[in-house]
Amino acid sequence: MKAERPSLPQGLSVDNLTPAAVINRNGIIEWSNSSVDVPCLPVGRNISDVVPDLPTDDILGANAQVKVHIDGVEYLLTSYPDIDQQTTVVLLENIDVLKARLSFYIDHYEILQGLLDSPYEGYAYVDEHGVIRYVNNTLAKYFNLSVDQIVGLNHKDFPLDENLDQVLKTREIKPLGVVTGVGNKRAIGSIRPVYRNGRFAGALGRYFSIDIKDITKFGGEYLNLVASMELREIIADIDAIMMQLHSYREEFQRRHAARFSVDNIVGKSFMMQDLKRKVLKISKSPSSVLIMGESGTGKELFAQAIHFHSDRSSHPLVMVNCAAIPESLLESELFGYVEGAFTGARKGGKLGKFELANQGTIFLDEIGDMPLSMQAKLLRVLQDRQIERVGGERPVPVDVRVISATNKDLATLVKEGSFRADLYYRLNVVTLHIPPLRERKEDLPDLVDYIISVMNTKLRRNVIGVTEEAMDLLMRHNWPGNVRELINVLEAAMNFCGGALIDVKDLPSFLQSYKDEPADIDKDATYLQARIDNAEKKELVSVLEQCHGNRKVAAEVLGVSKATLWRLMKKHGLL
Known part of the structure; x- marks a missing residue:
């Protein structure tokens, strides 16, 4: 029996045309739809098994977009975390399908440009913030300016149409009427709100000049066109295309969102x-x-x-x-x-x-x-x-x-x-x-654990940490390349590591040379370290007793990873 779909993040909906799945914090698929395109998102499996080149740590609990491959087909995977970040929705879109869709909209945009470049009608699109995003050549000529001189201005700083503010506030159609102020001309104009996926996206204005010079220039055909105008002519098709174009701005914003808190x-x-x-x-x-x-x-x-x-x-x-x-x-x-x-x-x-x-x-x-x-x-x-x-x-x-x-x-x-x-x-x-790593070496064990967990996904390994001897050498190094150097060292070591722990022999030779150097520790430092170790061991023993020896629960209580807990237990002879 197929699992019931968990609640999705607010504002997100999926259908059976788009492959989708809900994964938990461990990457296990808890729900998937019955997509006809990718029938391979089985509930209960780890998503990294289904999508081998997926950077799992980058998408769990985060908004992200990455390219992945499934059975030789390239997909764009987008992740949407739930508000509590306990689950993450992933959507898969075929790259070839997306390219075809983009080509469709580009072609239609060029057709739209041809329609809007009418010598008789002026058009303007103002986004929800009041910024003029589009005017055609005819409207620009009303102001004796170029299109480039108008686009990007706020309509409040430019005498486009005194009715725009009202439409942006009320989001209601302003029907045909005489407008003053369009390039110091009198014009017949109308404005309609623009929506995308039910969200307000701005306003579209359509204008016909009734200035005597323009009427004389365009002649009787122009007069007949103006006289025959009706509200139903206000371009619904342009509204739809504008909404599609607006969606690309939102797509850009998603791609350029901050992923780290x-x-x-x-x-x-x-x-x-x-x-x-x-x-x-x-x-x-x-x-x-x-x-x-x-x-x-x-x-x-x-x-x-x-x-x-x-x-x-x-x-x-x-x-x-x-x-x-x-x-x-x-x-x-x-x-x-x-x-x-x-x-x-x-x-x-x-x-x-x-x-x-x-x-x-x-x-x-x-x-x-x-x-x-x-x-x-x-x-x-x-x-x-x-x-x-x-x-x-x-x-x-x-x-x-x-x-x-x-x-x-x-x-x-x-x-x-x-x-x-x-x-x-x-x-x-x-x-x-930002302090260099050599000034905050107490963070090095946590950094090592985090980097290893990320590299496990990248390298498809199952390393759980480093030995105490290897950690000692890491602590002795001054890390002139800081965290970036640490990442490179650990990635190299994981490629040579044959077991669950990185040992001294797996580290680069420049770190192994520290084995032959005497530790520069005076008696006072040795005494202080002994007191610290004693307190650390007492805390470990106390927490393990409270958790009845359950290491997973003990690690959560102490706020450390399981690998760090394992290393501390070995250090203090508790294994």
Whole structure:
């Protein structure tokens, strides 16, 4: 008998046309639908058995999208966690089907463009926030402006139609009537609300100029067209296409959502706990944040956590590596460009990272490597809250929170003249210093356990931890490459490990050399460590007795993994 479907996350529904399953925190399939496309999501099996290349840890309890393969077919797997993160819904969509669907909408969009480029009728689409997202050439000519000079403005800052505010507030159709203010012309216009999947998505306006100059220019045919207009002519088909186009913006936002909260940042040391508290405090603020730390310390994780806990979390988090983009392309990448801006420019132009991050967050990594010429332009964006596309003639307002990161000392760069002081002070409103791993070695055991659990999925291994001797060598190393270096070391060791525990012989040779070095520990440190070990052993014995020897329950009470508990029991001779 097929299992009853558990409750789905709010706002999510599935049908039998889309392969879907509900998995628990251990990856076990608790429910699946009877999809005709992928009849291979059996209840009771681990989803990693069904989808071999699935990064399970990335999707459990998280919003994520990954490409996977089942029986040689490529799918896009999307995960939706329940509010309590006890279960996760996964949907599978055939990549070839998605491409065909996208091609269909692109073709229909080109047909739509032909319809909207009527020389008689002006059209405008304003999104739910009042930003003008589309006008056709006819409407732009009413204002003696280009389309590019209008799109991106808020309708409140542009004399488009005095009735737009009413429709955006009431979400009711404004029937045909005489409108004043459309480019200082009198026009017959109507506005209708636009919905997508039952959610309000903006308003679509249709306008016919009744200015004497336009009537004279277009002649009797135009007059007959205006006279025959009826409410039922207001384009329902365009409404539907606009809703489909709007869905792609939402798809982009899902792909650029933050996937990590402070709970995903591993570390119980005082420094890390203090940083997590600061992230929660500043997340709701609009202030710029500068994250400083050595390479490999996890600065991107903190940027994601800030966005995750902010009021902007439903909007995109767009990440930019300033050091990875050539200087000649950086301006067009950040601010976009208009059609014809330079040789090779895409037809129709391209949105920049700041516009893509509108109402969300932009993360400027390696900000210390940004050229001085771009620093001046970035400063202007931070001051004016508007960008100007390459080749464009008008500013475009943007509402973006800026988080930047660097492994360089920006104050020193300012003194050397390679970084602008005024930009430094704009970015350095709130500063987070991420400590290197060598300064928080008490977090190393937890990091080791976490990395091994992730690598088990990637490497298809079943390693449960490291031996006490191997951990001792890991603790002696200063980790100049920080967590990134630790990840590489453990991945290499797991490839050589032949058992359940990583031993000294599995570690790289530079770590094994620490075996021959005497431990630099004085008597006081030895005495202190003995007291710590004694207290640790007493706590272990007490908890194990309370849990009647149940190691799984004991690990949960102590707040450690089973591998860490096993290692501690071996250390204190309790096995």
